[in-house]
Amino acid sequence: MTSPIAIAIKRLPHGAGLPHPAYATDGAAGMDVVAAEDMTLAPGQRAAIATGFAVAIPAGYEIQVRPRSGLALKFGITCLNSPGTIDSDYRGEIKVILANLGQEPFAVVRGERIAQLVPAPVQRATLDEVESLDDTARGHGGFGSTGR
């Protein structure tokens, strides 16, 4: 495991008193993040859930917002845009876009863990336009071309 990067965090007024995102175990890849508001999601409903904080990620890094597997399996709750991308130049409140893919209403409760945040290095690219691309065995095959 590489040494942790330092990310500045600013608590917003409606997030006062809530715990910062934190690793649940020594080996956890993601910091669990808690909701800063109550909201009930009907089946099929989606919403951007407040977290009550903002961050300044060092240049060259992002934070990925990922679902929690327990909520996904037990209740059908996922991050609709998974993995959500937090850009290093974003200074607004982090929000978690939850969707209820389950059959029952799901109550998001302030202070409960709703997702996890995974910091990651960013690899940028340049696009260099060419007349033709190099040949490969796959060619244009895709979308199930190798079988089910």
Ligand SMILES: O=c1ccn([C@H]2C[C@H](O)[C@@H](COP(=O)(O)OP(=O)(O)OP(=O)(O)O)O2)c(=O)[nH]1
């Ligand atoms: O799950 C998410 C995804 C994004 N964001 C914030 C941080 C991110 O830096 C910003 C923009 O996200 P993204 O680039 O995914 O959104 P967009 O639809 O392309 O909007 P924009 O035009 O604002 O970039 O929104 C969140 O708080 N939670």
